Amino acid sequence: MFCSIERTLSIVGERWTFLILREALLSGTVKFADFEKLLGIAPNILVERLNTLVAAGILEKREYREEGSRARFSYHSTPKGEQLKLVLGALQQWGDDNIPPAGGVTMVRQTADGREGVRVGFISADGVPQDASDVQILPSDSYPFERRAKRLLGAAS
Amino acid sequence: MFCSIERTLSIVGERWTFLILREALLSGTVKFADFEKLLGIAPNILVERLNTLVAAGILEKREYREEGSRARFSYHSTPKGEQLKLVLGALQQWGDDNIPPAGGVTMVRQTADGREGVRVGFISADGVPQDASDVQILPSDSYPFERRAKRLLGAAS
Numbered sequence: 001m002f003c004s005i006e007r008t009l010s011i012v013g014e015r016w017t018f019l020i021l022r023e024a025l026l027s028g029t030v031k032f033a034d035f036e037k038l039l040g041i042a043p044n045i046l047v048e049r050l051n052t053l054v055a056a057g058i059l060e061k062r063e064y065r066e067e068g069s070r071a072r073f074s075y076h077s078t079p080k081g082e083q084l085k086l087v088l089g090a091l092q093q094w095g096d097d098n099i100p101p102a103g104g105v106t107m108v109r110q111t112a113d114g115r116e117g118v119r120v121g122f123i124s125a126d127g128v129p130q131d132a133s134d135v136q137i138l139p140s141d142s143y144p145f146e147r148r149a150k151r152l153l154g155a156a157s
Numbered sequence: 158m159f160c161s162i163e164r165t166l167s168i169v170g171e172r173w174t175f176l177i178l179r180e181a182l183l184s185g186t187v188k189f190a191d192f193e194k195l196l197g198i199a200p201n202i203l204v205e206r207l208n209t210l211v212a213a214g215i216l217e218k219r220e221y222r223e224e225g226s227r228a229r230f231s232y233h234s235t236p237k238g239e240q241l242k243l244v245l246g247a248l249q250q251w252g253d254d255n256i257p258p259a260g261g262v263t264m265v266r267q268t269a270d271g272r273e274g275v276r277v278g279f280i281s282a283d284g285v286p287q288d289a290s291d292v293q294i295l296p297s298d299s300y301p302f303e304r305r306a307k308r309l310l311g312a313a314s
Contacts, residue, residue, distance in 0.1 A: 004251075004258070008251050082289060091244055095165035111292065118282065119279070120243055124274070135266055142258070
């Protein structure tokens with residue numbers, strides 16, 4: 001898959017996976033049992049999704065043992081995982097802006113020193129915020145135009 | 158659903174939907190038949206996903222007629238849809254940074270005047286880019302803590 005959106009989605013592009021990441025990255029959930037209870041997700045699906053995230057280096061699996069219990073597992077986000085906070089922030093912001101909950105927005109994004117109103121946005125290479133409508137996302141020289149053309153022509157009858 | 162991430166995902170959180178949006182927002186695809194060919198998606202699934210996006214006000218459906226053909230439909234992103242460019246940009250950037258394609262990155266993000274290297278990032282209310290690791294995403298006063306606590310306790314045996 002040449003498209004980075006598609007490759008990223010092949011790892012995280014599933015509703016449960018986004019919700020697992022929300023718990024891991026925003027709520028500090030780490031224990032398998034807590035993911036299970038908070039999300040109401042079937043354990044076999046949870047195992048499968050967590051394993052995918054561990055294999056991709058997004059979460060790190062650790063063993064822990066509580067007094068008098070058998071060994072259990074916890075899951076902790078890696079630096080690679082932390083970078084997905086932006087994807088979650090962008091999804092959250094779109095929901096807040098376009099389909100806000102009746103009772104008001106339930107999460108706020110703030111700076112390290114506690115100032116609210118942090119937004120996700122485009123930023124130029126020299127650090128200047130850009131209006132989304134001004135930003136162009138265009139094919140580079142590595143873009144496989146022939147493949148795209150073939151698809152368009154190939155399926156035409 | 159009180160969580161904005163979850164509400165947004167209830168509309169766009171499906172792999173095909175993201176890819177349809179990629180075509181609509183980044184590649185300028187508008188015709189039903191072109192979405193079908195480019196994505197290799199089954200027409201019934203494509204109809205269903207496009208209808209969801211139209212109902213949510215993300216795409217606008219228009220009828221058009223080519224010389225000697227029956228009426229067909231095209232799909233055009235709305236301002237609400239344009240805002241999802243940030244979600245796509247964040248997914249793309251994560252893929253570019255963490256699992257880049259062998260042949261080099263295939264899409265570039267640039268400013269209106271053609272400067273490359275635009276990134277998706279967090280920006281404070283006064284317009285200053287923030288390191289993702291510094292940004293805190295925290296529950297507001299509207300966050301239903303009781304519901305979360307109940308889930309954690311309720312499912313415990």
